[in-house]
Amino acid sequence: MSRAMHVAIVDDEQDMRQSISQWLALSGFTTETYADGAEAIAAINSDFPGVVITDIRMPGLDGMALLKRLIAVDSTIPVILITGHGDVPMAVEAMRLGAYDFLEKPFNPEKMMALAERAAKARAQAMEARALRTELADGPTMMKRLIGDSALMQRLREDILDIGQADGHVLIDGETGTGKTLVAHALHAVGSRSGRKLVSLNCAGLEDATLIARLFGPAATDSAERPLADIARGGTLVLEDIEAVSEPVQARLLAYVDAQGSPPETRIIAVCNGHKQDQTLEDALRPDLFFRLGAHQIVLPPLRARGEDIIALFNEYLARFAEEYGCPAPELSMPDAAQLLQAPWPGNVRQLVTIAERCVLQSRREDGALMSLVMADNEASGEALTTDGKPLKEHVEAFERILIDNTMRRHKGAIAAVMEELRLPRRTLNEKMAKYGLVRSDYV
Numbered sequence: 001m002s003r004a005m006h007v008a009i010v011d012d013e014q015d016m017r018q019s020i021s022q023w024l025a026l027s028g029f030t031t032e033t034y035a036d037g038a039e040a041i042a043a044i045n046s047d048f049p050g051v052v053i054t055d056i057r058m059p060g061l062d063g064m065a066l067l068k069r070l071i072a073v074d075s076t077i078p079v080i081l082i083t084g085h086g087d088v089p090m091a092v093e094a095m096r097l098g099a100y101d102f103l104e105k106p107f108n109p110e111k112m113m114a115l116a117e118r119a120a121k122a123r124a125q126a127m128e129a130r131a132l133r134t135e136l137a138d139g140p141t142m143m144k145r146l147i148g149d150s151a152l153m154q155r156l157r158e159d160i161l162d163i164g165q166a167d168g169h170v171l172i173d174g175e176t177g178t179g180k181t182l183v184a185h186a187l188h189a190v191g192s193r194s195g196r197k198l199v200s201l202n203c204a205g206l207e208d209a210t211l212i213a214r215l216f217g218p219a220a221t222d223s224a225e226r227p228l229a230d231i232a233r234g235g236t237l238v239l240e241d242i243e244a245v246s247e248p249v250q251a252r253l254l255a256y257v258d259a260q261g262s263p264p265e266t267r268i269i270a271v272c273n274g275h276k277q278d279q280t281l282e283d284a285l286r287p288d289l290f291f292r293l294g295a296h297q298i299v300l301p302p303l304r305a306r307g308e309d310i311i312a313l314f315n316e317y318l319a320r321f322a323e324e325y326g327c328p329a330p331e332l333s334m335p336d337a338a339q340l341l342q343a344p345w346p347g348n349v350r351q352l353v354t355i356a357e358r359c360v361l362q363s364r365r366e367d368g369a370l371m372s373l374v375m376a377d378n379e380a381s382g383e384a385l386t387t388d389g390k391p392l393k394e395h396v397e398a399f400e401r402i403l404i405d406n407t408m409r410r411h412k413g414a415i416a417a418v419m420e421e422l423r424l425p426r427r428t429l430n431e432k433m434a435k436y437g438l439v440r441s442d443y444v
Contacts, residue, residue: 005120006050023109037061046074051119076126078119148309152301164190167263174300177350188236196235204241242270243284303345317356330363337399401436413443
């Protein structure tokens with residue numbers, strides 16, 4: 001686990017609290033323990049970034065009462081109940097009220113850790129979706145999250161707002177690393193279902209029986225694990241790597257889609273991640289499923305097609321990583337910027353983020369150059385160094401325009417400050433602004 005997952009353990013028995021805490025800590029969880037429900041509810045608020053595991057029978061505020069209080073605080077906090085054999089009917093009722101799941105004593109620690117990990121990931125997704133909804137509540141903030149002013153990105157933002165308000169299912173396609181998961185969450189966040197659950201499942205690498213069980217429930221009726229289709233009811237179900245779904249699972253998914261009605265009770269956002277080059281997404285899915293899921297379609301542009309957005313993205317992530325590592329953000333030279341614009345970016349934004357982080361780490365020891373990082377990364381991927389055939393002069397001019405534009409924005413059109421920072425005489429600055437269509441009045 002790359003980031004610590006938080007678990008609050010509530011049990012009136014100290015030995016049980018300590019045992020659960022030790023088991024989870026061994027798997028990388030960060031744990032907090034509480035001796036009773038009242039103590040837990042006083043400490044847990046809507047910003048709590050994790051999962052609650054609580055005994056169902058405790059003096060004072062018991063597990064059921066705690067569940068109801070937590071649902072009132074934030075219904076997306078996953079609550080896992082620990083029950084005795086005689087408490088199973090109560091636990092089933094708790095599931096109906098909104099508990100994430102329950103464990104019957106004596107339970108297998110491995111099962112508990114796997115359940116806690118799934119619940120923690122669900123909580124992380126819920127908090128991410130909430131943050132995204134907040135950010136997308138107005139246009140300027142949305143522009144900041146979906147970085148880029150290219151025509152392609154402007155169209156993408158418009159599509160998200162339009163399709164997000166619709167009720168039909170959505171297919172998202174695009175190369176790996178282009179931000180398809182972010183777009184799926186944005187569609188949910190700006191739509192009418194934003195206050196309901198968003199549930200995600202990666203379909204790749206799962207056997208048919210496992211995938212069907214996770215989605216629709218196992219054949220056995222005594223399983224405590226709720227199917228994702230049930231958890232997502234009324235909200236949004238995101239199916240990633242939809243192209244990996246086999247024909248039998250597609251048939252089962254088709255039946256589920258047909259049962260949703262119109263408008264669908266649960267919206268499905270199907271995400272395709274790098275289907276075979278000689279195969280379209282329409283070829284990968286059976287036609288009836290493709291046309292049902294593809295009521296609306298979004299194809300994300302590859303990074304190499306986004307022009308000057310590349311520089312804006314790279315500078316954004318340089319600043320973020322510089323703040324994270326407590327060092328100054330390295331400045332891009334014109335040759336560096338030209339190299340970024342010429343690179344093929346087979347890994348798209350994900351690859352750019354990785355190189356930006358390595359660039360910041362490298363700058364702390366004043367060693368190496370950005371150009372060598374880009375070249376090494378693309379040579380390792382087997383891609384050619386350049387893809388669009390543009391001369392270096394065009395890339396340098398693109399960077400020059402961005403540099404002047406950014407400096408004018410930062411100084412709110414104060415020409416003297418811009419001249420000083422860029423070390424340009426007034427006449428040269430005026431000529432370049434005229435060349436690139438930059439007007440001082442736009443920045444004042």
